[in-house]
Amino acid sequence: MSRLSECFKSGKKILNIYCTAGYPRLDSTLPVMRALQDSGADIIELGMPYSDPLADGETIQKSSAIALGNGMNMAVLFDQLKEMRKEVQIPVVLMGYMNPVLQYGFEKFCADAAKVGVDGLILPDLPQHEFENKYKKILDQHGLDFIFLVTPETSEERVKKLDALSSGFLYAVSSSSTTGGEKDFEAVERYLQKLQAYQLRNPIMVGFGIKDKKTFQDACKYANGAIIGSAYIKIIQHAQTPEVITKSFIQSILN
Template identity: 35%
Template structure:
């Protein structure tokens, strides 16, 4: 069966992959958040599994994870909340989480549980490529889960090609905006360089809080954008029920 991520990437461009944090702003908001994002222009939904020491995340995501844990979110509860999520959406759902809680659960069991509730892929920022390849790749394959790796301007060409061979679904591209909130000539050159590599795996770019003009520039080089902070930031000041308002104002 074709993974939903592959199907979605094959069907359209200018994709919107949007982050939400499980258990934030309220403990039981997660299923509703996923449903409303699905109904309002989210092509791919990325759900953060909170961790107590999220060193690689942005301050916005770190704060949301802290609140979610204080609310009582756990890995067991997370899976329980998403048990019937496929009654609410057919959109691809990915889990973004750190290796520690996944390891504590058991990587094999975690992947198996993801398959049982129809999760499509995992983003694990602190999982080294070599460890994925040697220890965990088989669990992803067995459970039809996509492995979503990262690249940045510091990633060498040889490394990018290695990542391209191992990636599933898409490659998560990080390219921070310059201080003036606009892509610099250096960053545009980087985008052109990535496009010229003609990778087999589509690239999605994390646009942070970029405005529409900068997003339009990025989308001329990438398959779609990853909205990692904006929706979570919106939820820090609004209820989940106002998700449609966020989409109307931001996308």
């Protein structure tokens, strides 16, 4: 059983925290990941910095720009992650965009991700038909889960298709906007109730606009858990060490 499957088997509401590799400093990647695990996060979504992150709002865009300026790139990332599994036991999902992955080489990327112990990928700009016809077999070969995104505008037929293709979980974007914005949670709840009624194969994780205890709990009413990104990126921006501020942030959500 994969680490992601094991994680959802517990039945608890899952907290997935997004962090940007190489942010706020180049050598922050593993200390931040350790702090997230030790403070109670269930999954780490590790962002691979890219100069044109289409789905990300201003906060995560800025963190990507800082990380790139710090010298983060794919080779550096995998070098940093080679010792990851000595210290980090929770699931780790890489989130990014196709351009840098293709530049690195898709098969090499998947091989290196699997080698360091990555569990799955989120690549929002990988089209479904290309995934099915070209890339799925490579991901399967390396034992990597692949997580598709759905939005409130995604048709029932397409949601069920993407659910069938996904493994690990299905990423329910709370609204058709970028990360970090304010959300109408009554509308989000109606959307999540609709997804729940589809009786999907994968657990549902909600992202975009989750930032504190209330929004986490609201998101979890009709989902298996939620993803927090921009709110966490903001609080570690000036932290010299991530441990204390990460623990305080996560406890404010879970307690």
